[in-house]
Each structure stands twice: as structure tokens, then as C-alpha cells.
Amino acid sequence: MTGVQTCALPISYLGWLLDAPYYCFNDKHELVRKGNFRSGRPIRSWIYESIYQLSIIQYFHINFPIHLNQNDFDLVSEIIKKSQEDYTKQFGKNNFYTILYPLYNYCTGEEYNSFKGWLDRKKINYIDLNGFYDFGENYSLKGDAHPNANTNKIIANELLKRLK
Numbered sequence: 001m002t003g004v005q006t007c008a009l010p011i012s013y014l015g016w017l018l019d020a021p022y023y024c025f026n027d028k029h030e031l032v033r034k035g036n037f038r039s040g041r042p043i044r045s046w047i048y049e050s051i052y053q054l055s056i057i058q059y060f061h062i063n064f065p066i067h068l069n070q071n072d073f074d075l076v077s078e079i080i081k082k083s084q085e086d087y088t089k090q091f092g093k094n095n096f097y098t099i100l101y102p103l104y105n106y107c108t109g110e111e112y113n114s115f116k117g118w119l120d121r122k123k124i125n126y127i128d129l130n131g132f133y134d135f136g137e138n139y140s141l142k143g144d145a146h147p148n149a150n151t152n153k154i155i156a157n158e159l160l161k162r163l164k
Contacts, residue, residue, distance in 0.1 A: 022039070022040030024040070068115075076115070077124065100127065133151065138150075139154075
């Protein structure tokens with residue numbers, strides 16, 4: 001058995017993430033869960049939600065945060081590192097992989113490479129599938145960037161090939 005975690009960068013603050021777990025670092029640089037995004041940072045959430053109601057923000061499909069920074073990458077890579085440690089404790093194996101799924105315009109190439117640098121520094125094994133396929137009607141659900149059944153099959157076969 002191989003531990004696999006699919007990773008999406010901390011891409012945006014949208015309505016469907018309001019109830020997602022909110023983690024941050026305490027003053028000792030330890031991970032701490034502070035409820036969900038809405039309850040863990042109520043003022044910022046209120047501001048994001050208020051701004052997101054503006055028609056111009058919706059028209060230009062602007063998400064928050066607008067740019068990712070090193071703190072974001074440190075936090076997300078630390079969450080993955082803790083998942084890797086928990087997996088190793090539970091199963092006694094060190095075959096945990098994070099899958100970097102093909103991006104859908106969520107971050108710049110510079111941000112993406114910076115994030116991979118954080119994974120490397122923290123010795124997190126990953127399989128980079130970015131650029132493996134192009135988004136579009138052959139690979140995505142109609143009107144949606146999520147992969148269709150055929151794409152899931154293609155990705156599964158590619159992962160099996162790379163893990164062997």
C-alpha cells in the first residue's frame with residue numbers, strides 16, 4: 001500500500017472553502033487548527049466575502065488571495081509533511097507520495113516552482129502531473145475544470161506507471 005495525497009495549492013478563498021479546516025502556525029512555528037476558514041479568521045473572511053459580492057470581482061473571476069507567498073507554501077508543505085509523518089507512524093512505511101495534479105490557472109509558474117522547492121526542502125515525495133494533459137472538453141466535465149471519467153482513468157494509469 002502506498003500513501004498518496006492529492007495536493008492543490010492554497011489557491012483561493014471561495015464559498016465552497018468556508019468550512020474547510022483552517023490551519024496556521026503558532027509562535028513556535030507549530031501547526032495549529034483554528035476551526036474553519038470562516039471561524040479561524042473571521043475579519044479576513046468577512047472582508048473576502050464582502051468584496052467577492054462586487055460585480056466587477058465576479059466579472060473578472062478574481063479570487064483571494066490574489067498572490068501566493070512563501071508563508072503559504074511553508075504552511076501547505078508543513079500540513080503535507082505532518083500527513084506524511086502520520087502515515088509513516090500508522091503504516092510503518094515511507095512510501096508516501098503527494099500528487100501535484102495538473103493546474104487550472106490557479107497559480108503562476110514561479111509560484112508553482114517555489115511550492116515544489118518547499119516540498120523538496122521538507123523531503124516530501126511528489127509526482128508532478130502538471131502539464132500531463134490540457135484542460136478542455138476531452139478531459140474535463142462539461143462546463144467545469146474537474147476531470148471526467150476518462151481523464152481519471154488516464155491519470156490512474158500514469159500514476160501506476162510512475163510508481164512502479
